[in-house]
Structure formats: structure tokens, C-alpha cells
Amino acid sequence: MAIEQLRPDVFDGVALRADFPMFDRPHRSGKPLTFLDSAASAPKPRAVIDALADAYGHHYANVHRGIYELSEDATARFEGARRELARFIGAPSEREVVFVRNATEAINLVAYSWGRTNVAAGDLILSTEMEHHANLVPWQQLAAETGATLEYVAITDDGRLDLDDLRRRLAREPKLVAINHVSNALGTINPVAEISRLAHEAGALVLVDAAQSVPHMPVSAVELGVDFLVLSGHKMLGPSGIGALWGRRELLEAMPPFMTGGSMISKVTLSGTTWAEVPLKFEAGTPAIAEAAGLAAAIGYLDGIGMANVRAHERFLFEQAWAALGAIDGIRLLGPASPDEHAAVISFVIDGVHPHDVATVFDGHGVAVRAGHHCAQPVMARYDLPATTRASFYVYNDVDDIQRLADAIGATQRLFGTA
Amino acid sequence: MDNLYRDFILEHYREPHNKGVLDPHDLHFADSNPTCGDEMSMTLLLDESKERVADIAFDGRGCAISQASASILTDELRGKSLDELRSLDPRDVIENLGVPIGPARLKCALLGYKVLQGAVIGAEARWPDEADVLAGGSAP
Numbered sequence: 001m002a003i004e005q006l007r008p009d010v011f012d013g014v015a016l017r018a019d020f021p022m023f024d025r026p027h028r029s030g031k032p033l034t035f036l037d038s039a040a041s042a043p044k045p046r047a048v049i050d051a052l053a054d055a056y057g058h059h060y061a062n063v064h065r066g067i068y069e070l071s072e073d074a075t076a077r078f079e080g081a082r083r084e085l086a087r088f089i090g091a092p093s094e095r096e097v098v099f100v101r102n103a104t105e106a107i108n109l110v111a112y113s114w115g116r117t118n119v120a121a122g123d124l125i126l127s128t129e130m131e132h133h134a135n136l137v138p139w140q141q142l143a144a145e146t147g148a149t150l151e152y153v154a155i156t157d158d159g160r161l162d163l164d165d166l167r168r169r170l171a172r173e174p175k176l177v178a179i180n181h182v183s184n185a186l187g188t189i190n191p192v193a194e195i196s197r198l199a200h201e202a203g204a205l206v207l208v209d210a211a212q213s214v215p216h217m218p219v220s221a222v223e224l225g226v227d228f229l230v231l232s233g234h235k236m237l238g239p240s241g242i243g244a245l246w247g248r249r250e251l252l253e254a255m256p257p258f259m260t261g262g263s264m265i266s267k268v269t270l271s272g273t274t275w276a277e278v279p280l281k282f283e284a285g286t287p288a289i290a291e292a293a294g295l296a297a298a299i300g301y302l303d304g305i306g307m308a309n310v311r312a313h314e315r316f317l318f319e320q321a322w323a324a325l326g327a328i329d330g331i332r333l334l335g336p337a338s339p340d341e342h343a344a345v346i347s348f349v350i351d352g353v354h355p356h357d358v359a360t361v362f363d364g365h366g367v368a369v370r371a372g373h374h375c376a377q378p379v380m381a382r383y384d385l386p387a388t389t390r391a392s393f394y395v396y397n398d399v400d401d402i403q404r405l406a407d408a409i410g411a412t413q414r415l416f417g418t419a
Numbered sequence: 420m421d422n423l424y425r426d427f428i429l430e431h432y433r434e435p436h437n438k439g440v441l442d443p444h445d446l447h448f449a450d451s452n453p454t455c456g457d458e459m460s461m462t463l464l465l466d467e468s469k470e471r472v473a474d475i476a477f478d479g480r481g482c483a484i485s486q487a488s489a490s491i492l493t494d495e496l497r498g499k500s501l502d503e504l505r506s507l508d509p510r511d512v513i514e515n516l517g518v519p520i521g522p523a524r525l526k527c528a529l530l531g532y533k534v535l536q537g538a539v540i541g542a543e544a545r546w547p548d549e550a551d552v553l554a555g556g557s558a559p
Contacts, residue, residue, distance in 0.1 A: 353483075354455075354457075354480075354481060354482035354483060355455070355482075356454075356455055356482040356484070356524070356527060357424070357482045357483045357484070360423060360424075360484075360523070360524065361424065371455070372454055372455045372456070373455065373456045377456055380456060386455060386456050386457050386458075386480060386481070387455045387456060387457070415424055415429075416424075416429065416432075416483075417429070417433075
């Protein structure tokens with residue numbers, strides 16, 4: 001196997017590992033950690049960990065409440081994080097950014113709040129065969145409760161969305177198209193701007209699950225032309241427990257609250273309640289205050305690298321890994337071959353070895369990968385596979401990781417006698 | 420890891436014992452491992468008393484651990500009574516497997532046990548409590 005030793009001129013992934021304390025942790029195998037599971041959740045740079053400690057240590061009070069300096073300080077930082085995130089995802093206004101726990105909660109918010117008021121029996125909702133369960137099960141529930149129909153746009157044998165199938169289904173005027181930007185199970189990058197245009201021509205709204213794209217490439221909600229965009233902080237080097245929904249303001253304003261209680265009200269009497277303005281209308285209860293500071297620090301860290309550079313680095317790693325793995329006999333790679341259509345998430349199968357066994361053997365070599373259905377069981381069914389092994393790359397990965405991945409594949413094949 | 424994939428585990432994986440579907444059979448059940456989606460079924464043929472296992476087979480695709488575990492487990496069940504099957508201790512299943520099983524692979528190692536319990540009670544069985552099984556020791 002030959003891996004090009006050239007690094008992209010953008011940056012050195014190996015050098016960035018010094019920013020992430022997790023790479024200092026000794027692995028039980030005694031080998032260096034080859035972390036290839038960032039699509040599940042990413043390690044945190046020291047800047048994020050420090051921001052969390054600083055928020056709890058020096059700037060902590062409840063937000064939007066206290067008439068005292070500390071609370072004003074905490075509120076300003078919390079709203080500052082909202083502003084940073086809005087800018088980072090190309091949202092026209094931070095007032096359109098709702099903090100939630102994660103992308104799953106953001107999709108549920110839309111499915112309950114928008115869905116239960118705008119979708120009725122006989123309506124059509126479109127999702128796709130390549131969705132994470134987070135962008136599938138909430139729509140199944142909505143359809144079951146309202147009597148609406150849920151259909152799935154087909155995917156091709158090489159893991160791309162079938163745009164002809166999309167056009168056919170759009171002709172039946174769905175209310176909503178719910179689609180991922182980057183597939184967590186296949187790595188496919190979907191042409192969301194084009195899909196948005198087609199959907200809008202058909203009168204549908206578009207929700208994009210950007211949990212796998214915002215961490216890895218420049219993303220602009222305005223340029224994508226979507227109506228809702230959801231993300232998780234923990235996949236973009238930020239803390240767990242914070243994510244966001246961006247939605248067009250007129251949509252958010254017309255939607256009823258998702259959860260009710262404190263913080264999200266304007267006035268409460270015993271006979272009724274009026275809601276706070278967007279986005280606070282959707283933020284019942286004390287939010288993830290320190291986590292917002294951590295998320296802002298993650299955005300700062302990514303901005304320091306530059307998202308175009310992140311994308312260039314990962315594109316390089318994808319090309320190297322795709323070539324290296326493709327050169328090994330007895331390996332099946334899933335998803336499109338073109339780096340224009342495939343993020344640095346590679347799902348593969350080693351003939352004769354179950355992915356769970358692959359991951360266990362890899363772990364003995366210090367290589368952390370995901371094995372399973374990746375919360376996308378319909379994708380596995382589409383390709384008649386019980387599961388796959390998935391290697392996903394991020395800023396701290398580099399060609400040395402690809403070499404160790406390839407070595408671990410060889411060791412697995414030797415152990416199982418399949419090569 | 421090296422202790423996990425011992426030769427006998429890999430041998431059971433490549434050439435599992437009692438693999439297939441018994442026809443006819445008295446008991447049948449299928450279940451799956453939620454972490455990977457692997458499905459396994461078991462068919463049991465009972466003796467004339469309908470109280471003891473005359474023959475048993477498992478079927479389905481899965482990892483080396485689930486396949487070897489089901490292969491080893493089913494080897495030991497002929498002649499056993501249904502009561503004995505019901506009172507099987509999952510800790511003994513792990514011990515008989517003979518390799519170290521951690522929390523990440525526990526469901527793989529116990530899938531065969533769970534399918535067997537489902538076949539015997541005629542309904543989906545619960546996963547044994549992880550803490551109980553991994554703590555070791557004898558049955559309460």
C-alpha cells in the first residue's frame with residue numbers, strides 16, 4: 001500500500017493533536033490513539049475545555065433573569081455565543097438560532113411544533129433512504145399521529161441521492177423535504193442547494209440535518225436556501241448537551257412552542273400565558289449556559305484553522321484513504337467515489353469479518369472506529385448489510401492514521417484468515 | 420483483544436456447530452442485537468415427553484463472538500429439560516465461552532442465550548443486567 005507522504009499545504013493534522021488532551025491518554029493497547037470516530041462525537045481542544053471551566057468558574061449565573069452584574073455577564077456571553085453560531089452557519093440573524101440539546105432535539109422541535117400545526121391527514125412528507133434515525137423517526141411519528149404519508153427518496157447503488165426519484169416525488173407536492181447534508185452512514189455530500197431549489201419550486205419546505213457538515217466544511221444556511229437547519233455542538237469540537245436549530249424567522253414566529261415553562265414566556269396569569277419572542281419562545285427552562293461558552297470556543301478554534309482549510313484537509317485525507325483502502329483485496333467501500341460528493345467518512349466492509357469483530361481487533365491496535373448500523377438501519381437494509389465499519393476523519397487526523405488504519409485492516413484479515 | 424479471538428472462537432465462527440433450521444421443530448424464536456442489528460433464530464425439537472431437548476439449531480448471521488457463543492451454547496443443551504434451560508445463568512454462558520468479554524461485546528456473547536430464553540418462554544426475553552453478568556460470581 002502506498003500512501004502519498006505529501007501533506008496538504010493547509011495544515012498538519014498531527015501537530016493539531018497537541019491541542020487535544022485526549023490524545024495524551026494512554027491507550028490500553030500501548031499504541032498511539034488513532035481516532036477515527038469523529039462522526040459519532042469529536043474530542044475537545046483545550047480551548048473548549050478551558051472555556052467551560054472559565055464559564056463555570058468566573059461567569060456563571062442564570063441567564064435572562066438576574067438584575068445583577070454576574071447574570072448580565074452570563075447573559076451577554078450566552079447571547080454572544082448565539083451570535084457567533086449564527087455567523088458561523090450563515091444565518092441572517094441570531095434571533096433565528098434556537099439553542100437545543102442536539103440535532104435530534106432540533107428535528108423533534110420542528111416535527112412537533114411546525115409539523116403538528118402544518119401537516120394534516122393526506123399530506124406528504126419526504127425524507128430519504130440515507131437518513132440518520134434522528135431525521136427519520138420523528139417524521140414517522142408525525143405521519144402516524146396526523147395521518148400524513150411519509151415517503152423516502154431512493155439512493156443509488158453508489159450511495160447518492162436519486163434526484164430523478166426526488167423530482168417524481170416532488171411532483172406530488174410534499175409539505176416538507178427532510179434531508180441530511182452529509183450522510184453519517186455513507187459519507188455522501190448531498191446537493192442541498194439544488195434540492196432546496198427543486199423543493200421550493202414544488203412548494204415544499206426543506207429541513208437540512210447539517211450535523212455532519214457544519215463541523216467539516218463552510219456551511220451557509222442562506223446559500224443552501226433551506227428553511228430549517230439543525231446541528232449538534234459535540235460533533236464540531238464543542239461540548240455535548242448543546243446544539244441548535246436555525247429556522248427562517250417567519251416560520252419560527254408562526255410556530256407554537258415545543259416545550260413550555262420558565263424563560264419562554266412573556267406573561268403568565270392563572271388563566272393563560274403569552275410566549276416570549278423567538279428564539280426564547282423555544283428555550284424553556286435554564287439552558288446549557290456553560291456549554292454555549294464552550295461552543296463559542298469551538299467555533300473560535302475552527303475559525304482559527306478556517307473552514308475552507310478544514311474541508312481541504314479532509315478532502316485530501318478522503319482521497320488518500322479511499323485509494324489506500326480501495327487497494328486492499330477483500331474490502332468493499334460504500335458511497336460515491338468522487339471527493340466532491342464524499343466527505344471524510346468512509347463506511348466499509350471487510351469480507352468474511354463482522355464489523356463488530358473488526359472494531360474489536362482494531363481497538364487492539366489503538367484504532368477507534370465505529371461498527372454497527374450508524375443509527376441508519378434503512379441504509380444497511382438498502383445494501384443488504386447487517387452493519388459496516390466506519391472511519392471518519394477530522395482536523396487532528398492525518399496520513400499516519402490512514403497508514404495505521406490500513407495496517408489494522410491487514411491484521412484483521414490475517415487473524416480471520418481472509419487474506 | 421488477542422485473548423478474545425482465540426483459535427477455538429475462530430473455529431466456531433468459521434464452522435459453527437448446530438447451525439441451520441430444524442424442520443420439524445417444537446419451539447422457534449428469533450431476536451436481534453440492537454447494537455448491530457444482527458438477527459439470530461433458534462429452533463428446538465423436544466423429545467416425546469415434550470420436556471427435554473432432543474435437538475437444537477441456531478441460524479442467522481453475526482459476529483465471531485455471537486456465532487461462537489451460540490455454537491458453544493447449543494452444543495451443551497441436548498438432553499436438558501426446559502426447566503434447566505429456563506434457569507440457565509447468563510454468567511455461566513459467558514464463562515463457558517472461555518474468553519474475556521467486556522461491556523462492548525456482552526450483547527454479542529449473550530444473543531444466543533437471549534434467543535434461547537425467548538424460545539423457551541415463547542416471548543421476547545429481557546437482556547440480562549450487564550452489571551450482574553460482568554460482576555461474575557454464582558447465581559443468587
